[in-house]
Amino acid sequence: MTGFSTDRRRVxxxxxxxxxxxxxxxxxxxAKPKVxxxxxxxxxxxxxxxxxxxxxxxxxxxxxxxxxxxxxxNLVIHGSRDLSAQTFTYDAIRRDGIAIAAEMAxxxxxxxxxxxxxxxxxxxxxxxxxxPGIDIRFDALPGYDEAAVDVMPHAWKAGAxxxxxRKQLESMKDGGVVVMSVPANPYRCPPGxxxxxxxxAHYLKTQKPKSKLLVLDAKDSFSKQRLFQNAWKELYPxxxxxxxxxxxxxxxxxxxxxxxxxxxFGRHKADVANIIPPQRAGRIAAxxxxxxxxxxxxxxxxxxxxxxxxxxxxxxxxxxAGAMPKSAFTANAHAKVCADAxxxxxxxxxxxxxKLINTCYSLVAPDYGISVAGVYHPAKGxxxxxxGAGGTSPLEATKDVRALEAKYxxxxxxxxxxxxxx
Amino acid sequence: MRNAFVLAxxxxxxxxxSPALAQGAAPKPPPPGASSCSxxxxxxxxxxxxxxxxxxxxxxGSMAAFRSGERPATLMNRIAKGxxxxxxxxxxxxIAAQGRAK
Numbered sequence: 001m002t003g004f005s006t007d008r009r010r011v012x013x014x015x016x017x018x019x020x021x022x023x024x025x026x027x028x029x030x031a032k033p034k035v036x037x038x039x040x041x042x043x044x045x046x047x048x049x050x051x052x053x054x055x056x057x058x059x060x061x062x063x064x065x066x067x068x069x070x071x072x073x074n075l076v077i078h079g080s081r082d083l084s085a086q087t088f089t090y091d092a093i094r095r096d097g098i099a100i101a102a103e104m105a106x107x108x109x110x111x112x113x114x115x116x117x118x119x120x121x122x123x124x125x126x127x128x129x130x131x132p133g134i135d136i137r138f139d140a141l142p143g144y145d146e147a148a149v150d151v152m153p154h155a156w157k158a159g160a161x162x163x164x165x166r167k168q169l170e171s172m173k174d175g176g177v178v179v180m181s182v183p184a185n186p187y188r189c190p191p192g193x194x195x196x197x198x199x200x201a202h203y204l205k206t207q208k209p210k211s212k213l214l215v216l217d218a219k220d221s222f223s224k225q226r227l228f229q230n231a232w233k234e235l236y237p238x239x240x241x242x243x244x245x246x247x248x249x250x251x252x253x254x255x256x257x258x259x260x261x262x263x264x265f266g267r268h269k270a271d272v273a274n275i276i277p278p279q280r281a282g283r284i285a286a287x288x289x290x291x292x293x294x295x296x297x298x299x300x301x302x303x304x305x306x307x308x309x310x311x312x313x314x315x316x317x318x319x320x321a322g323a324m325p326k327s328a329f330t331a332n333a334h335a336k337v338c339a340d341a342x343x344x345x346x347x348x349x350x351x352x353x354x355k356l357i358n359t360c361y362s363l364v365a366p367d368y369g370i371s372v373a374g375v376y377h378p379a380k381g382x383x384x385x386x387x388g389a390g391g392t393s394p395l396e397a398t399k400d401v402r403a404l405e406a407k408y409x410x411x412x413x414x415x416x417x418x419x420x421x422x
Numbered sequence: 423m424r425n426a427f428v429l430a431x432x433x434x435x436x437x438x439x440s441p442a443l444a445q446g447a448a449p450k451p452p453p454p455g456a457s458s459c460s461x462x463x464x465x466x467x468x469x470x471x472x473x474x475x476x477x478x479x480x481x482x483g484s485m486a487a488f489r490s491g492e493r494p495a496t497l498m499n500r501i502a503k504g505x506x507x508x509x510x511x512x513x514x515x516x517i518a519a520q521g522r523a524k
Contacts, residue, residue, distance in 0.1 A: 050457075054449070329461050336457035344451060352451065355509070357458035357501055373497045375455070375504025389504030393496070405496050407469050408462075415464035 032057040033346040036115050036125040038105045038284060040067055043316030043331030044131030045093060045420045050339030051129075052098050056346065059099040059123055061115060062090065067421065070189065071328045072413050073158040077166050078199035079207075080366055086158055088421035108288040110309050127342050128312045129304075130290060130297070131331070132282020133157075134188045137295070140278040141181075143254040143262075151256045152273040155196075156188060168272045169203060175210040176271035179261045181251040183278045184218040186296065188317050188326045191223040191372065193276055195362040198228065200274075201236035202365050211271075215242040216263055218250040223325070224362060224372055224392050231364040251275070281318035288312070296320045301378035303341040303351055304334060313338050322382030323374065330358045332416055353378050355386070361409030369393075369405030453512035455505055473517050481514035 033056055037048045040062030048060040067088045075081035090100055104118040108128065115123040136154060138145050144152070155165040169178065178200060182193040197215045204211045221244075222228075232240050243249035248265025254275055261268045261275070280286070280295025290297045290306040297314040298307040301322065306312045315338050316331035324330045333356045341351040359373045374390035376383045393405060459473065466472040473481060487493035488502035489510075495502075505513065 332461050333458040336452075336460075340451040340457065353454060355455035355458075355504070357455060357461070357504070359462060359497060359501070371497050373500045375501060377454070386504040389500060389502075391500050401496065408496060411469035412462050415468055415470060416461050418464055419460055 033126045034059070034124060035127050035129060035342060035346075036061060036123050037129040037131060038115065039131035039133060039282065039316075040064070040090060040093075040100075041131060041133050041316065041331065042069075042328040042416070042420055043133075043335045044129065045090070046332045046335035047129050047131060047315060047339050048098050049093060049096060049420075050336050051342060052096050054339060054343040056343060057099075059101055060090075060093065061101045061103070061105045061117065061123070063102060063104045063118075065089070065102065068157075068159040068162070069328070069413075069417060070156075070158045070192070072410075073155070073162045074192070074196045074199045074363070075366070076158075076162050077155065077169065077196060078203050078366070079166060079170070083159075083163055086162075088417060090421070092422055105284055108284065108312070110288060110312060113311060126311070126346060129338060129342065130282075130285055130288075130306070130312060130314045130318060131316045131335070132284050132318050134279040134281065134317050134326075135283050137278045137280050141251065141254065141275070143256065144275055144277050148254065148256045148275070151259075152254060152270075152275045154275055154277055156192075156276050156279070165272070165274055169200065172208065172211065172271050174208040176208070176212075177269065178204070178211065178213045178272045178274065179268050179270035180213065180215045180274045180276070181254070181261055182215060182217040182219070182222075182249075182276050184250075186326065187276070187279045189360075190325045190327075191228075191360055191362045193217075194222060194224065194228045195364070196274070197240060197242070198231065198236070198362075198364045199366075201232070201240040205236055205239045209239075211239070213240050214268060214270075215240065216249045216251050216261060216268065217242060217244050220244040220246050223360075224370055226395055227370045227392055228362075228364065230395065231368065231370075235365060235368075281314075285314065285318050290314055291318075292320075294320070301381065301383045302353055303345065304338040305341075313342060320382075322376070323385045324356065324358055324376050324383050325360065325372075325374075327358060327360050328416065329360060329412075330356075332420060333357060356383065359412070361405060361412060363406055363409060364402075367406050368399075368402040369407070369409045370402070371405055371409075452516050454509060456513040456516045459513070459517060474521060476518065478511070478514040478518040481517055482511050485510045485514065 036059050037044045038061045048058045051058045069086045076083050106118045107116045153161045153165040155161040201213050248263050253262040259270050281291050285291040290309045299319045304313040306314050315334035317326040337354040344351040356376045361371045370393045372392045375386040462470050463473045485502045488495050488498040
């Protein structure tokens with residue numbers, strides 16, 4: 001510093017000669033470091049707000065004017081919740097002073113540290129946070145292409161797809177067969193298909209009792225399995241049949257024309273077909289080289305920095321987060337740890353090792369909740385379970401306990417959406 | 423000569439006008455685990471209890487009771503077991519200092 005005042009010209013000449021003064025001012029530390037966050041879901045919106053609170057200039061890139069949340073959208077399919085209760089605006093985030101680029105990010109130049117927008121505009125960044133969520137893999141299940149979703153909705157991104165599946169269930173005659181196809185791991189919200197199966201079965205039992213739900217699963221074991229299966233036996237013995245991998249449950253093909261779901265063991269004609277297809281990280285992650293061959297993004301478990309792209313952090317469903325499941329709670333937890341790590345890195349310091357929590361509630365019936373929780377820490381390069389912590393609700397519990405967990409599930413949704421969007 | 427001064431004027435804010443972030447005024451990052459709490463614990467008036475206004479002793483005491491099983495829980499017992507006494511204490515102090523879980 002004293003060198004500047006005593007020999008200003010020499011220092012200035014040196015700065016100019018480095019050629020980095022104008023080309024890359026961030027190398028010198030500009031007035032405010034810039035972070036771009038791509039994706040305004042539970043991860044991205046949380047991260048943008050957390051970074052903003054830390055004094056970092058944030059731009060959130062999100063093309064949609066509203067966000068439709070997946071958690072609790074199974075109650076919309078059940079018929080007991082309005083889709084509008086799932087919908088949030090970015091108004092509060094904008095009021096925080098966060099700039100929102102309301103368009104698609106069309107690409108990233110990781111070397112120049114620039115996000116390109118669909119309009120052709122560019123956003124420079126010191127660090128980039130990718131929270132692109134999931135994309136449906138239309139190359140993974142024969143017959144399930146982009147046109148098929150209008151006939152056999154996945155409803156795995158909440159919104160119009162959720163409404164369509166609800167409408168199909170409502171229109172179905174009593175005595176109909178609903179077929180649900182569940183993919184192999186990993187996918188968004190591991191217990192989600194089983195919550196959905198439960199609530200569809202509840203709807204059938206109470207409104208269309210001659211109907212049946214057939215769940216065709218590409219796995220033999222799944223999240224909260226014994227809790228779900230015990231509850232199904234108790235609540236929906238005549239309305240829900242689950243077929244695992246060993247029983248021939250893996251879907252190999254679908255036919256929209258015949259309304260048929262095909263497995264290695266047979267063909268299942270459906271009146272309503274809900275196909276939850278294989279997934280991968282949102283496209284931009286693969287396009288910019290942050291995803292590996294699995295389609296998901298390996299990350300450093302301390303900073304969430306992409307292992308394949310420096311200065312780029314990946315949070316939420318798109319990340320390979322070790323033992324942490326792909327959930328909204330996880331994305332929210334990632335986002336806050338990532339924001340702190342990004343701020344620390346921008347100060348030129350080394351982030352300390354974090355711990356993270358996940359809690360996932362599932363509804364087996366509207367007043368019957370179960371949960372799984374976990375605590376995670378970096379170990380051997382991934383986010384691993386903290387031994388001795390976490391686990392599911394007890395297998396034996398009173399109705400009151402299940403009702404209390406359903407109530408807490410509701411409270412969680414209110415609180416987390418208020419932290420993210422309120 | 424004139425160019426050098428122009429450059430100096432440009433460079434000065436770049437070099438010295440660094441943000442509060444870079445001047446040691448940055449908030450201390452939360453202790454491990456603490457930032458997750460606000461995913462469930464927000465403002466008062468929810469079915470999930472707020473942590474706002476609670477002392478560090480109260481929060482740490484509750485966590486210890488959840489961990490030992492002395493205090494019944496739906497899932498806080500499963501979460502409390504993921505933290506040592508020292509970690510729990512640090513989280514409790516940080517939350518109490520925030521005025522609410524953040």
